[in-house]
Amino acid sequence: MSAQQIFDYLTSSILDVVPELNEHEFRKNDSLVNLGVGSMERADIIIMVLEKLRLKIPLAETYGPNNLGELADLLQSKSQIS
Amino acid sequence: MSQLATDTTTPIPITGLGITSAIGQGKDDFARALFEGKSRFEIMRRRGRQIDSDFIGAEIADFECATVKSNSRYRTASFSSQTAISTLAEAWSDAGLDRYDPKRIGLIVGGSNVQQRENMLLQDRYRENPMFVRPTYGFTFMDTDICASCTSVFDIKGIAFTVGGASASGQLAIIEAAEAIRSGRVDICIALGALMDISYWECRGLRSLGAMGSDNFANQPKLACRPFDKDTDGFIYGEACAAVVLESASVCQERGKSSYAHLSGWATHIDGSRTTAPSLEGEISVIKKALLMSGLTPKQIDYVNPHGTGSPIGDRTELEALATCGLDRAYINATKSITGHGLSAAGAVEVLSTCLQMNQSKLHPSLNMADPINTDFNWVGCESKDANLQHSLSLSMGFGGINTAVCLSKAA
Numbered sequence: 001m002s003a004q005q006i007f008d009y010l011t012s013s014i015l016d017v018v019p020e021l022n023e024h025e026f027r028k029n030d031s032l033v034n035l036g037v038g039s040m041e042r043a044d045i046i047i048m049v050l051e052k053l054r055l056k057i058p059l060a061e062t063y064g065p066n067n068l069g070e071l072a073d074l075l076q077s078k079s080q081i082s
Numbered sequence: 083m084s085q086l087a088t089d090t091t092t093p094i095p096i097t098g099l100g101i102t103s104a105i106g107q108g109k110d111d112f113a114r115a116l117f118e119g120k121s122r123f124e125i126m127r128r129r130g131r132q133i134d135s136d137f138i139g140a141e142i143a144d145f146e147c148a149t150v151k152s153n154s155r156y157r158t159a160s161f162s163s164q165t166a167i168s169t170l171a172e173a174w175s176d177a178g179l180d181r182y183d184p185k186r187i188g189l190i191v192g193g194s195n196v197q198q199r200e201n202m203l204l205q206d207r208y209r210e211n212p213m214f215v216r217p218t219y220g221f222t223f224m225d226t227d228i229c230a231s232c233t234s235v236f237d238i239k240g241i242a243f244t245v246g247g248a249s250a251s252g253q254l255a256i257i258e259a260a261e262a263i264r265s266g267r268v269d270i271c272i273a274l275g276a277l278m279d280i281s282y283w284e285c286r287g288l289r290s291l292g293a294m295g296s297d298n299f300a301n302q303p304k305l306a307c308r309p310f311d312k313d314t315d316g317f318i319y320g321e322a323c324a325a326v327v328l329e330s331a332s333v334c335q336e337r338g339k340s341s342y343a344h345l346s347g348w349a350t351h352i353d354g355s356r357t358t359a360p361s362l363e364g365e366i367s368v369i370k371k372a373l374l375m376s377g378l379t380p381k382q383i384d385y386v387n388p389h390g391t392g393s394p395i396g397d398r399t400e401l402e403a404l405a406t407c408g409l410d411r412a413y414i415n416a417t418k419s420i421t422g423h424g425l426s427a428a429g430a431v432e433v434l435s436t437c438l439q440m441n442q443s444k445l446h447p448s449l450n451m452a453d454p455i456n457t458d459f460n461w462v463g464c465e466s467k468d469a470n471l472q473h474s475l476s477l478s479m480g481f482g483g484i485n486t487a488v489c490l491s492k493a494a
Contacts, residue, residue, distance in 0.1 A: 040217065043217035047214055059217070
């Protein structure tokens with residue numbers, strides 16, 4: 001799966017959890033924090049993407065990326081390893 | 083607004099009501115169905131209520147919580163939380179609480195383990211892949227999320243907690259709200275009987291226990307719920323949530339609010355029993371204590387709203403307690419014959435039902451009481467009846483030996 005497909009999973013999950021962002025044009029340098037997404041919502045969003053990818057890794061392994069593009073890259077590399 | 087001196091004798095006005103139930107969403111719809119005796123019993127269809135079964139009950143149709151729709155923060159609110167928010171919105175508006183000091187408003191939610199069906203559905207969904215369970219389940223599984231959702235939406239900053247008293251939870255919340263006002267902890271306190279969202283596991287357990295009614299009326303669900311009738315063999319479930327706003331008499335006067343009724347006496351009694359059996363002694367105790375506190379004699383009680391679930395032994399015990407206390411001449415009907423048994427919500431639903439009847443000087447009918455188990459009582463039959471109700475008594479009982487009673491009087 002490409003990083004772009006994972007980025008698309010991320011944005012669709014964000015919209016599921018925070019539908020108020022439906023007018024936002026997502027970019028790879030967007031960060032969840034800057035989009036105003038709270039920590040509880042962030043956890044739900046990432047778990048939703050992990051479920052779509054069938055990627056069984058601890059949530060803690062997804063910490064670190066500064067923006068959605070970096071997060072998509074990280075998840076792509078993890079999904080290739082698993 | 084400042085904290086007022088503790089008031090330990092004046093009755094406590096009820097200044098706001100809200101209800102979401104199978105027979106009506108909002109007190110106007112609810113009252114209409116109640117007085118017309120329109121029930122909604124059928125084979126239950128909500129997801130997670132049946133497995134190889136045909137449990138009868140009354141379910142809320144076409145419910146939508148406006149708050150959840152407009153604010154994603156509440157997207158994970160359970161059905162119980164959503165009905166609590168909607169029900170509280172009605173009671174809040176009714177009592178006109180928007181401009182009152184939030185630190186002097188409290189919320190007490192009656193009910194424990196009320197989100198069973200949705201918790202079960204979520205566990206079923208993630209049983210094979212528990213790693214993907216939504217992190218927010220870590221706090222939404224707790225009943226206190228109902229307090230969190232409501233206090234967050236309405237900016238309540240006084241006290242907020244849940245109380246568990248099985249089927250007496252709703253009335254227990256009202257009693258605790260009254261005590262919170264009496265003790266001066268808050269000026270206004272909302273008691274909310276939470277919607278007990280049971281799954282097929284609870285239905286099966288309650289049925290096997292002999293508490294929930296059998297399949298005798300599977301082909302005629304509208305006849306299944308029949309408190310105090312000789313053909314009853316258990317309660318019939320009904321989804322409901324009710325909110326009752328209580329406030330100190332001096333605050334009520336200061337705000338110029340009218341009231342539905344005043345809470346003039348209340349009592350609780352614990353039997354010391356880990357069974358589902360009712361206790362004659364416990365029921366007599368709460369009736370006598372509530373009357374004593376209200377300064378009323380049994381003859382002054384115009385109307386009794388009983389617990390009346392349809393449990394043969396429960397119904398018989400309750401009537402024996404009422405007769406022993408000299409309350410066999412007061413009017414009596416059974417709200418649950420129309421609404422079904424809301425379990426944790428029931429006590430609050432029935433205090434609301436009593437308030438509406440006192441205000442409209444009208445008693446609602448009792449459904450399916452074709453052959454009463456005791457004809458010595460002043461039953462309201464299958465038709466509603468006009469009656470001036472100055473003083474009323476409402477009773478609740480819960481598994482595990484919990485008995486409660488409250489006296490309500492019309493505002494002077």
